[in-house]
Amino acid sequence: MKLELRGITKRFGALTANDHIDLTVEPGEIHCLLGENGAGKSTLMNVLYGLYQADEGEILLDDDVQHFSGPGDAMNAGIGMVHQHFMLIPVFTVAENVMLGHEPTRLGGRLDLAAARAKVREISERFGFDVDPDAVVEELPVGVQQRVEIIKALSRDAKVLVFDEPTAVLTPQETDELMAIMRQLRDTGVAIVFITHKLREVREVADRITVIRLGKVVGEAQPTASNAELASMMVGRAVDLSIHKDPPKIGAEAFVVHDLTVIDAADQVVVSHVGFTVHAGEVLAIAGVQGNGQTELVEAILGVQNRVEGSIRLDGRELLGRSVGGVLDAGVGFVPEDRTDDGLVAEFTIAENLMLDRSTGAPFVRGGTLQLTELERFAEEKIAEFDIRAQGVTTHVGRLSGGNQQKVVLARELSRELRLLVVSQPTRGLDVGSIEFVHTRIVQTRDSGIPVVVVSTELDEVVTLADRIAVMYRGSIVGIVPGDTSREVLGLMMAGEKPAEVAA
Amino acid sequence: MTDVGTGSAGGAEPIHSQSSKLDTIEPGQQPNARRDPEAPFGNNLLREIMSGGAVLTVLAIVLALVVAAVLIAATDSGVQAAAGYFFARPSDLFVAVWNAVSGAYVSLFQGSIWNFQRTGFLVQIAPLMSTLTFATPLIAAGLGVALAFRVGMFNIGGRGQLIIGAAVAGWIAWSFPMPPVIAFLVATIGGLVGGALWGAIAGVLKATTGAHEVIVTIMLNYVAFYLVAYGLRTQGLLQAHGSNSPVSPGDLPNATYPKLSDLITALGGPATSYTVNIGFLLSIVATVAVWYLFSRSSTGFRFRAVGENPRAARTAGINVKWVYTLAMIFSGALVGLAGADQVLGTTTTGFNSGVDAGIGFSAITVALLGRSRPWGVFFSGLLFGALQAGGYTMQALQQIPIDIVDVIQSVVVLFIAAPPLVRAVFRLPKPGSTRRVRRTPAAVAEGNVK
16 A cells, blocks of 8 residues: 655644655555654654644545544554554453454454454464464563564554654664564565664665654655765754764773672562673773663662662772762762653753752852852853753753753763763763764763763664673673674673673 | 754754653653652642642632622522512612622621721721731641642641640740740740641651651641640640640730730730731741742752652752651641641630641641742732631621631632633633743744743
8 A cells, every 4th residue: 555645734833843744655665764853753653643633734545535533543544553662551462462442252242362363373474473372461572562563553454554663672683673574564565664763774674765854854865875874864964973082091990880789679680790890981881672670770879779789889989878969979970861750850940950969068058058149150151061052041941852951961960070970871862963962971071081881772872982881681791892892792692692702 | 052054953952842742642652650659649730739820829719709709699698589589670689699799798808908987097907907817827837738748748737737836835835934025935936846746757757668648647637636635634734724624724924925906005006906916927937938948048949859859859869758857847847836826826815626726727728829839828828817807707797608708718729729720711821832832933943942
């Protein structure tokens, strides 16, 4: 089935999220929709899926104009969507999830689970998915859960499949498998829309590429285009993807984590006997797929986790057992992975957020009273230094974009006297411009002789920043490898395998 | 910063934030599974209530007065009679309604602010003085509840804290002879400490065990009430010496709050009936203190941070548990001030277990109406004081049941707590969409509009 979007325009108030977007996806092709976070890709797909009504323009399937008033209409017309966050009920089996919403019934309204099972088995076999219809979804690995989503869409005879940022939760190997599946689907004549901002994946799998920027189609690109070409189309200017980084000037051992074990509230061992050393002037990246203990490891360093064994020493002093305030006072700068939940108070102004972890003593407090003049001066200075785009120091942080919010967090942490910087998911959800900025600041911090720990699930980021890479899998460190280790090796390690060439 | 051409980040970000906002209704989004374990239940409700504007508050009051007018008319005997022959002479009904409603509100005004039926300024202003008297404990207790709100806690324990504060203040007031001024100041501090200790129990339990402050404070209300009731029935504890009824001894003269009328006569002025006392001054001091706490002090900064986002506060090294405890101590102390005012200013001849007089719960209403801002609480305390003072006049002059006044108070808060409802009634735009109107191209280019 051929999908055609003509002149789709969607406005929210004075803001035009989609501005006369034209897009044609032929059957049997993988069409990549490439754009930064916020370029309008998701809005466009929500229009296609009937979640939003377009203000202008029309949707055509095989040259017939369609009117979708909801996802149900879109599904019936043959459009399927695989969401970034799975729409599955964790405690249901695969078959139950697949039939959910259009349950086959037998006489008297009894569910026909057998029919659903047969359907799952049939689709699974047709594409070699290897999915057990009776498996409970929450017990399946993420990659398999995604296949359940695909089966769900195919079970409704989807002829157009939309993948919305499908690789964010996958290991590199799972990503490769997904791409194989996408090619296979393409070859059976399905029209595929692949939404992403990861250039490498685009070049690997796309037949055609449409680049969207600021709600407009800025052009088509060939899959043969280079990363830099694609990135500059996406951003609208030349982008230097590889930030400038001198070889590290490695100093003394500064931050030593030894035999660290963390047990969470559900009595699960989430971090198991982890140990690593970070030297002054070095970036150690902790890589791994989301949910393999990185979050808990970082929380243990910060002093938020309760049940921690082992030792965490910074410049010879033990951090374990200290309160969060004590850890910060020891000179740890901390950028949390979830800046809106953990890093910032949305209702506070930029200035107030800049003093959030310095609410006792100089320079912002004297005799228990806030030094508002001093704070304002400081905030003005940091807004200029970190290029925070805001009307002023009294702008509420909740009103800033993700990139500017992250700059506020960075500005706060980097303006203290640091002995260690811990950055978790430094660029999650940021635009390319901000990513460049954040990466540059991290490298500058390293070059000033401060040990840096970067936790990231983005392999590109890890490779860009790291001097050494520790890969985590199921709470343990699989291995610590040099920064120039190949992606293939890293990918295997992220799946828990330890390649032969990696030393213990 | 305004250069759209090169400032790609600036140009791109407004759309980014726009779409991230839209993402919340995207089916692909899972609800945030990692919710704050410490976030007080109803935190969002509190935020919603506190973020409403002054316009909304005024409209809620107007709406409440309209609803009350309907009730006044419906319960008025003249209106009921006129309605009986509505089809014969419809105009009678409208006249009766007008008379009932206007009479009610005129007497409300007359009883709470300015009595134009008397002559002489000092007499005419007497109702206002009475309003201030009623408002005094409401302001103090309202500040206490509001303070806890700002830290993200529901202090429902105003009644218990007030009773304990009153008992301690009273005990000091009748037991220890002290020189003037010192006597009532010491007794007041006793009230503060009593309320603070009672509030601290809930704070400590929340900090150490995670026990929810709503449940703990509600239960502590009962504990305080029956504890003091027991004391009032027991010789040697709180009962007046040789008395058979559950009443405390009266305060020693030096320990009572000086009244404004006493001050005027002491300065050689005419005799007046002003019951407003030094307690009102203390309420003003408390309001200023709470304002300073939240606007200027580092402690208040941490309080607000914990109230708005306890996770971020914890990550920033703020001792969230200690903040909860300290906030309940402060909150209880302010409610204790209201208790001291009850004993030292109002029922100075000995109190019984009804010393709370509903103030502990009204304080919640006052705090909500004042949107937990110090001066907001001050003025909403004045409004509620006025309703109380005027309510008695309404009852006396217009035979309007005093319950109607309570209905007005309740309806005001009901509308305050339901900003979307008031917005719908007055067709006000949603907060989000007013922001969108302000999304000028220049602002978008600057990249600071969400």
